Amino acid sequence: MADKKKNDLVDESEIITLEFEDGVSVECEIMGVFEFEGNDYIALIPDDDSDDVYIYGYREVGEDEFEIVDIEDDELFEKVVAEFDAIMESEE
Numbered sequence: 001m002a003d004k005k006k007n008d009l010v011d012e013s014e015i016i017t018l019e020f021e022d023g024v025s026v027e028c029e030i031m032g033v034f035e036f037e038g039n040d041y042i043a044l045i046p047d048d049d050s051d052d053v054y055i056y057g058y059r060e061v062g063e064d065e066f067e068i069v070d071i072e073d074d075e076l077f078e079k080v081v082a083e084f085d086a087i088m089e090s091e092e
Helices: 074-091
Strands: 007-009 015-019 025-036 039-046 054-062 065-069
Touching: 015 039, 025 074, 039 065, 039 074, 054 074
Parallel strands: none
Antiparallel strands: 007 025, 015 025, 025 039, 039 054, 054 065
16 A cells, blocks of 8 residues: 655745755755655755756754755655656646
């Protein structure tokens, strides 16, 4: 049986800034948080005029505080992206 799908869309636009190892910073709108196989993930839309969506692990670390975590395992990343795509298709 598939895990219960949740997609907590953000009511208001929340913007966070991602800072990459090469020194580049990108502002991103938080699209939503979703669950896959017992873990939470976050979808971010970069403000760079592309159609990209960034997917990261999501972990709450306090009230109104969270951290995003790279998904290091390529196979897991592909599964998480497929779950995100399925959620988006079901909402259309």
